[in-house]
Amino acid sequence: MARIDYKNMDDIPETLRAMIGSRPPLNIYRMIAHGGPAAEGFLALGSALLRTGSLDPQLRELVILRVGILCRAGYEVHQHKRLAAKEGVSQEKINALYDGPDAPVFNDEERAVLHYTDTVTLNTKAGITAFRQMESMMSEQQLVELHLLIGFYMMVSRFLENFEVDLEGNE
Numbered sequence: 001m002a003r004i005d006y007k008n009m010d011d012i013p014e015t016l017r018a019m020i021g022s023r024p025p026l027n028i029y030r031m032i033a034h035g036g037p038a039a040e041g042f043l044a045l046g047s048a049l050l051r052t053g054s055l056d057p058q059l060r061e062l063v064i065l066r067v068g069i070l071c072r073a074g075y076e077v078h079q080h081k082r083l084a085a086k087e088g089v090s091q092e093k094i095n096a097l098y099d100g101p102d103a104p105v106f107n108d109e110e111r112a113v114l115h116y117t118d119t120v121t122l123n124t125k126a127g128i129t130a131f132r133q134m135e136s137m138m139s140e141q142q143l144v145e146l147h148l149l150i151g152f153y154m155m156v157s158r159f160l161e162n163f164e165v166d167l168e169g170n171e
Contacts, residue, residue, distance in 0.1 A: 007033035019043045057087040073157030
């Protein structure tokens with residue numbers, strides 16, 4: 001059960017209502033709505049990373065899921081398993097994320113990016129060798145997006161867990 005009540009969507013500013021109204025009716029949006037102007041920034045960054053980013057969508061979803069798993073954020077993992085499947089990520093790869101980056105189902109690129117994701121999520125800063133490896137695999141824009149993606153979903157995971165946002169239908 002959520003630690004605070006979900007925001008009544010009739011009581012939010014029109015700009016925020018429009019941003020939330022363009023999304024599925026998820027509890028995360030009903031909770032983040034308490035944030036007012038900060039919620040608008042949150043939604044804008046999330047939208048940019050998910051809808052207009054330059055990272056391969058399958059790789060993006062693997063990263064998001066791995067961050068959610070490492071952060072033990074059940075809601076986040078639940079939601080992004082569906083999105084990953086929609087982007088064409090196999091169920092075998094989704095399941096293997098629980099085993100870690102060395103699972104044989106991942107290709108070399110996925111393995112490298114998932115190792116990097118683990119390092120940044122768990123240790124904050126990657127070593128220069130790991131950073132240079134990512135730099136050799138990605139454009140500068142993709143490299144920046146990767147870091148923003150990892151950091152954003154760490155924040156999302158912490159938000160969801162601390163407010164104990166319920167899965168839809170479990171409120």
